[in-house]
Amino acid sequence: MKIAIVTDSSAYLSTQEAEQYNIKVVPIPVIIDNQVYEEGVDLQTAEFYEKLRNSKTFPSTSQPVLGDMLKLYEDLGNEGYDTVLSIHLASTISGFYNTLVTAAPEIKSVKVVPYDSGITVRLMGYLAIKAALMAQAGADLADIIATLDDLKKTINEVFIVNDLQNLVRGGRLSNSAAFIGSMLKIKPLLTFDEQSNKIVAFEKVRSIKKAYKRAEEIFTEAYEKSDVPLRLLIIHGNDLPAAEAWQTELQAKFPDLATEITYFGPVIGTHLGEKAIALGWMADIFA
Secondary structure, eight states, X not given: OOEEXXXXXXXXXXXXXXXXXXXXXXXXXXXXXXXXXXXXXXXXXXXXXXXXXXXXXXXXXXXXXXXXXXXXXHHHHHTTOSEEEEEESOTTTOSHHHHHHHHGGGOOSSEEEEEEOSOOHHHHHHHHHHHHHHHHTTOOHHHHHXXXXXXXXXXXXXXXXXXXXXXXXXXXXXXXXXXXXXXXXXEEEEEEOTTTOOEEEEEEESSHHHHHHHHHHHHHHHXXXXXXXXEEEEEESSOHHHHHHHHHHHHXXXXXXXXXXXXXOHHHHHHHOTTOEEEEEEEOTTO
């Protein structure tokens, strides 16, 4: 069995990583002021946040063109792959996965297996990397999917946003009504709900300092309970100094923990807004 791995640009893998692990990355369209861009192709992250500040209309995202996806799958079949594992952002924040599930049976040259990561950003990226490493080592499809399912159970995250309006306008926040109020005074903590995989606001705190502290408490509890080594990601929306400062603080508290800084690119930044920051963690696939 020869298995190809496909993911989308919201995994925020570098070009070098995509090449190293032989992962095909499909760009997700971002629409700003009626202009369509492709994330990571003709719209880079720094440029996006500049456009976000100056845009006349609220940006939005779209699904990759289905015809392009079908051509990619057909091309992979022609390259000798008999199976494609296509790993994509949570079906609760995008209809892309469900579109692929419907379209997959129509593809004759290769077996296409869409996989709902239940998450996005680099946490999903590590699912794609793990799948690629296993495929290169000759693992079969069932073993790869079982491993991804187990890895998904170790994933958690806490988002801190400056403004809920982006999420509310985009329809990506499932319980926004309870949290709309004086955002000057309240910092909501958000996560992907374990049951529904929807983005939910689960707690309110009164300052950014308290939000950081609470996020750390939630991670510490998970860290102490975990029976596998974890990798901690500090994820930022165009606020590298804040991410670096938080990483330094966390490394002092958890000296044996693998930590890294990553980012919210255009697709996720559209919904979370600039200066959003998060802690995300999962089993360390390299440990």
